[in-house]
Amino acid sequence: MLSTQLNFMSQGILCTGTLLLPEHVKQAPVIIMAHGFGLIKDVGLPEFAKRFVKAGYAVFSFDYRCFGESEGQPRHWVSPKRHLEDWKAALAFVRTLASVDTQRIVLWGYSFSGGHAIQTAAQDADVSAVILQAPHVSGISSLKGVPFTTLAKLSASGMMDLLGGFVNKPVYRPIFGRVNDVAALATAEAWDGYLSLAPALENWQNKTRARIFLELPLYNPIRYAHKLRMPTLVISGKNDSIIPESAIRGAAQKMPNAQYFMLESNHFELCIGSIFEKNIALQLHFLEQIFSLNKMNKAVA
Template sequence: MTKTRGRELSRLRYARNDADFESDGTRCAGWLYTPEGVSNPPVVVMAHGFGAERTFGLPEIAKEFVAREFAVFLFDYRNFGDSDGEPRNLVSASRHVEDWKAAIDHVRGLDAIDRRNIALWGTSYSGGHVIQAAADDHRITAVIAQVPFVDGRAVARASGVKKLLKGTVAGVRDLVRKYTFRGPHTVPIAGYPEEFAVLNAPGAMEGMETIVPDPPVWDNEVPARVFLEIPFYRPVSVVEDVPCPMLFVGGRDDDIVPVSSVRSAAEAADATYVELPVGHFDVYDDALDEAVGYEAAFLNEHLG
């Protein structure tokens, strides 16, 4: 965080209240941020990307939106962070999208916000989830997809055959344990390029370390069955079904999500597209101001 932004946010007056909800019978932890002195503000619904919790850098981004007089609803998926559910850190795109839909329904029942003006903000893996959710909910006002996972095929090709094969073996091993009622077989979420992990592109481990709060309370592991899902998760296939305005933010130097896939998805959706000269994790740190600037301008235009 820059010193200037730190001083500005230190003067920000807002309320943050717990606003938990249920998704398929499991409690999900939610926070509702509301700017002081603003009547019925539009609301931005937010959740994190692959294997991450709401505390991993997102409160600072939420405050940036609150400073611009938007409310923010920030939540953890089932099995993550402060939410209930086992096994822990279970990454499943279909379950996550269900959680997004449950969160949206919950927000529509909250007081002190404009329930008709709801934007979805997703980043990395959740950048795909917001596309899926908005394709099924035509009452959403706007969508922001930041360095979004939009095409599992493109990500799988970039990962290479060796990693795909090893990941498939690990995923099958995890499913065998699941169906024989044993604990999951886990693999690291993030690792260095010479290590086996779901995210082991250059800078992935360092990037995760920049967003995990200090002191870290994070288990760097995920049930390996996610490897069997990644190549087949393709939000780009429904991007044309989203009727509301969308903003895609791509990272030109992104080693995790090929920027060409983000560009193609934006073109298919006829969406607003911004490409920054940054890597995948820079949008939470060095490029946060620039990314939020574009995103806030987009929200002002479509939610104002």
């Protein structure tokens, strides 16, 4: 596996990505990956990327502006609008690479970035395929389980952040917490789940700009689901308390060319252990169906 750090520009700000290439496949199809709510490319994603590369695919993962190795201030700024701009910039950048097959591009999204992948693909018919893992599809459905008092406190924090932005004093709230904490994600699985993906990291903190809590109810990628005419794989967790399985299934039913699978998993178990193995097997089988990579590998050898 060949690994190279590459930079691209998004809205005038430098973003950093990692390009992984299989050693024995020339001009491989390329999978573009970015993380979900507030996380960075170095946690969780590498396990998926390694399996894709081993199977003969190239992978380009990147950090959003204000996260990880990418530049941008203030840090830890979760924003659908900004993330979608970064996805569009990353896609345009990958299409300039001579080392991959730019006619065979797959968008891969997990959780919040699943929503970004839906909207990005809906606006770009040249994307070959999409893989969605427990994707965010509806702001309202994702907020149904949040107590009203918590929503009120988060919304108030969002207003404070909007005001603080005028004097360069952003207001932050935790991304994840325990049940009843005032945090973006405070379900029973959120605390252990995030810690399983994001252990102590020097360039990551458990916080987000609070203005996201004003944007989140309005972010509904399900509105674009009917435009995904390329092959699409949608995987959900039956016991997901972050994004309801029913909402994901409803979005998949609107996609003209989608395969849908529900695993006995919560939101985070899709990334670990035996459920990860079932999950990645579904994804690799889907890609093989699309690209017939076994035949391609034999031809190269």
